[in-house]
Amino acid sequence: MSPTIYRYCPQCAAELETRIVFGKLRPVCPQCGFIYFADPKVAAGVLVEQDDQVLLVRRINEPLQGLWSIPAGFVDAHEDPQEAALRECLEETGLEVRITGLVDVINGREHERGADIIIVYRAEVIGGHLSAGDDADQAAFFPRNHLPPLAFRATRRVLGVE
Structure with missing residues (x-):
C-alpha cells in the first residue's frame, strides 16, 4: 500500500x-x-517537431534539475488533458500549439512526486515566441541526433531513444 x-x-x-x-x-x-x-496523478505533454527538430525544456526544479524533457505537467482536477498539455507548453515555452494527434499514454511513476500516467500529444506551433518560463530556464529545438541529457523515461520513449 x-x-x-x-x-x-x-x-x-x-x-x-x-x-x-x-x-x-x-x-x-x-x-x-x-x-x-x-487516485493516480496524471500529466500531459506535447511532442512538437519543427524543421526536423524537437522542442525541449530544461528543468529548474528537482528531481532531475538541469536535464531536458518535452513540455509537460500535471493535469488539474476537472481539466481536459489536451487543454493541460496546451497550457503547459505555453507556460514553459511561450509557444501556442495545436494538438494534431496522440503519441502515447505511458504509465509508471518515475519519482515520488511524479505522475502515474502521462499522456503525450503531437502538436504543431501556431503562435507565440520561444521563451522559457514557469519551471523551465531554457526552451529550444534540438535535432534528434544531437539531443541534450534527457530527464525522464517518458521523454526518451516518445523520442525513440529508450
Missing part, C-alpha cells in the same frame, strides 16, 4: 483502519465506512 495521506477520516474524523477492500489494503473508517482510494 502506498503512503496514506489520511490518518483520520475526512468525513467524520474517526481514526482510519487498514482493511482489505476490493482486493487491496486500503484505509477505511470504522465509524462511517469511508474508504480512501488513492
Whole structure:
C-alpha cells in the first residue's frame, strides 16, 4: 500500500483502519465506512517537431534539475488533458500549439512526486515566441541526433531513444 495521506477520516474524523477492500489494503473508517482510494496523478505533454527538430525544456526544479524533457505537467482536477498539455507548453515555452494527434499514454511513476500516467500529444506551433518560463530556464529545438541529457523515461520513449 502506498503512503496514506489520511490518518483520520475526512468525513467524520474517526481514526482510519487498514482493511482489505476490493482486493487491496486500503484505509477505511470504522465509524462511517469511508474508504480512501488513492487516485493516480496524471500529466500531459506535447511532442512538437519543427524543421526536423524537437522542442525541449530544461528543468529548474528537482528531481532531475538541469536535464531536458518535452513540455509537460500535471493535469488539474476537472481539466481536459489536451487543454493541460496546451497550457503547459505555453507556460514553459511561450509557444501556442495545436494538438494534431496522440503519441502515447505511458504509465509508471518515475519519482515520488511524479505522475502515474502521462499522456503525450503531437502538436504543431501556431503562435507565440520561444521563451522559457514557469519551471523551465531554457526552451529550444534540438535535432534528434544531437539531443541534450534527457530527464525522464517518458521523454526518451516518445523520442525513440529508450
